[in-house]
Each structure stands twice: as structure tokens, then as C-alpha cells.
Amino acid sequence: MNWIKRHQAAWLRYYIARKKPGTGYQGLLRLLQLFCHRHGFTRQRHGKQKQKQSVLIEVRDDFVAEFHLQYHGFGPDCVYNVDETGFYYDMPPKYIWSARGGDANISTGEKHSMRMTAVLTVRSNGDKLPILFTIRGTPGGRIETSELPTYKRPLLCFVEPSVMLLDNFESHVSDASYRIVEEELSSFLCAIPPNATSICQPLDVGVMAPFKRYLRDEWLNEEMIDGEDGDDFDTPTAAEKRKAMVKRAIAAWDRVTATEIRNNFVKALPSIEE
Known part of the structure; x- marks a missing residue:
């Protein structure tokens, strides 16, 4: 492409x-x-072992029952789901095409070096929060020393106690994470069961897939930026690519609708009949 x-x-x-x-x-x-x-090319892709659907549904039902029991007093504007996804300046292929009987490895020059992480946050009432972008930085640099201390606190401040749904990634459910959410934000961190985000996490149930599809659509319509590969984050070319990636992600995020978000919260956290 x-x-x-x-x-x-x-x-x-x-x-x-x-x-x-x-x-x-x-x-x-x-x-x-x-x-x-x-x-005469063949398509290859890494496979992953998945849990049976019946097992996942049982895990979800147990999780949902516990969730509604603990957090039934929180309204739809107070339940958040946060997750991150990585994307590249040149959208990487999901499949490798190789001649039949040939080597399916990718050479070093064909790998994608310009990578960025987008942290997505949604509320169960359908609201989307602005994307938090994470890129490679310099420890002790200007952003870390001068900018983060001044704007981080207002961005992370919740108007009222809330519930944050996070996957079971180690850093998300560490003691430090629980302490920050509970003591500094006066809110609650709710960890999703391991290996069950596909059925228990609203973003994974049906928001992340269209977002990534919209990313590919936006990428396809972009003009190519000529220059070096851009692995050095201090080069003008790299800065232009970062700007293009940020614009692409914002445009894709704008296309995700409130209805999609609400519907997938319902799928992930269905109401429990009394």
C-alpha cells in the first residue's frame, strides 16, 4: 500500500x-x-489460543454481578473505561505475503519505527474524553520537568467520585495505581478479569475495532511525507510525522459515536435482573 x-x-x-x-x-x-x-503468494498470520466462548461468558456474568453489587450507586456519567492502543505512521500489515515455500520474515528495513500510543477514555453515558498521546521522550526533558506538573492535575481531576474500568495489565493494577486512583482522585479502580477484555471491556467489545478501521481509512487518504525514516525523534521529518499521526487519530476518534459507546457498555456490563 x-x-x-x-x-x-x-x-x-x-x-x-x-x-x-x-x-x-x-x-x-x-x-x-x-x-x-x-x-502465487500465500498469506500468513500468527495464531493465538483463545478461551472458549462459554467460559468467557461465565467469567463475564460473575464479573458483572460483582460490579453491579459494588458500584450500583454510580450513574452512567461516573463509569469510565480506559485503554491504550499503539499505532504506526505507516499502518503495519496484519498479514505477511510470501512466495509459496518462501521465508515469511520481515527485513529490518520494512519494519515500522514511528510508533505512538493513544490512550482512549469513554464514559458509559457515551462521552469521549480527548486522546492522551504517548511518545518516546527524554527523561528529565522540558515536558517532564516543566509541563507535566502544571497541567496533569486538572486533566486527571474528576468532578465527583467515579469508577475506572481497566484491564489486568500489571502496571494498571499495581498497589501504586490503586493508591493514586483512591487517594488522589477519590475514585475506584475496577480491574477486569484476566484474558476477558474481549467480552468484559467496553472499548474492546466494540469501540476499538471501528477506531482502528477509521485510523486505516484516514491513513489511506494522507499525503506521504518524504524524507528519512524518522526514527530520530528530533528531526523535522519525525515532527511532521508525529503531527500527522495525532491529526489522524483525532479524526478517527471523532468518527466514533456516542451510540456505539453506550451500546458496548451495555454489552460488556449488562444489567442484572433482580
Whole structure:
């Protein structure tokens, strides 16, 4: 896709213009898949072992019952779900195409070095909070010493006690995390059961997937930024790429609707019948 964006930009714009909104990326991907299949390439992808659906549903039901028992007094504007996702300037392929019988490894030059993390936060009433972007920085640099101390506190301040739903990642459920949420924010940290975010976490149930799809759509419509790879975060080219990534993520986040968010909170935390 990068080759097409760089060398066949006019054709790409014409191709996307003929497609329905939001279908350009998938249409182009399908076209490339047919081309690869016709010329003898095979598609490979790492597999992951998953828990049985019946086990996941049982875990979710137990979690939901405990959640509603402990936090039934919190309204939909006081229940938050926070999760992060990484994305790249050049959106990485999910699959590797290789000649039949050939090596499926990716060379060093084809790997994506410009990476950014987007922290997404939603409330069960459908609200979206602004994205928190995390990039590689310099310890003791200007942002850490001069800017974070002045703006972090207002951004993390909740108007009233709230519940924060987080996955079971080690740093999320550490003693320090519980202390910060409870003592500094006067709120509650609720850890989602391990290996159950696909069914218990609203963002994973049905918000993250469309967000990433919108990211790919926005990337496909971007102009290529010429220059070096941008692994050095002090170069002007790297700064331009970071700016493009931030704009891309904001545009994709804007396309996620309040209805989608509310519906997926209902799926992840269904009401318990008395």
C-alpha cells in the first residue's frame, strides 16, 4: 500500500473516490489480496489460543454481578473505561505475503519505527474524553520537568467520585495505581478479569475495532511525507510525522459515536435482573 501511495497517488485518489465512504481501505486490501493470490503468494498470520466462548461468558456474568453489587450507586456519567492502543505512521500489515515455500520474515528495513500510543477514555453515558498521546521522550526533558506538573492535575481531576474500568495489565493494577486512583482522585479502580477484555471491556467489545478501521481509512487518504525514516525523534521529518499521526487519530476518534459507546457498555456490563 505504501508503494501505491507514493508512486500511484493519482490512481489511489481516483479509486477511493469511486468507493462508498469508509470502504476504500478494505476494497484496496481485497484488490491486493486477489493480486497476490493470482501470482502465487500465500498469506500468513500468527495464531493465538483463545478461551472458549462459554467460559468467557461465565467469567463475564460473575464479573458483572460483582460490579453491579459494588458500584450500583454510580450513574452512567461516573463509569469510565480506559485503554491504550499503539499505532504506526505507516499502518503495519496484519498479514505477511510470501512466495509459496518462501521465508515469511520481515527485513529490518520494512519494519515500522514511528510508533505512538493513544490512550482512549469513554464514559458509559457515551462521552469521549480527548486522546492522551504517548511518545518516546527524554527523561528529565522540558515536558517532564516543566509541563507535566502544571497541567496533569486538572486533566486527571474528576468532578465527583467515579469508577475506572481497566484491564489486568500489571502496571494498571499495581498497589501504586490503586493508591493514586483512591487517594488522589477519590475514585475506584475496577480491574477486569484476566484474558476477558474481549467480552468484559467496553472499548474492546466494540469501540476499538471501528477506531482502528477509521485510523486505516484516514491513513489511506494522507499525503506521504518524504524524507528519512524518522526514527530520530528530533528531526523535522519525525515532527511532521508525529503531527500527522495525532491529526489522524483525532479524526478517527471523532468518527466514533456516542451510540456505539453506550451500546458496548451495555454489552460488556449488562444489567442484572433482580
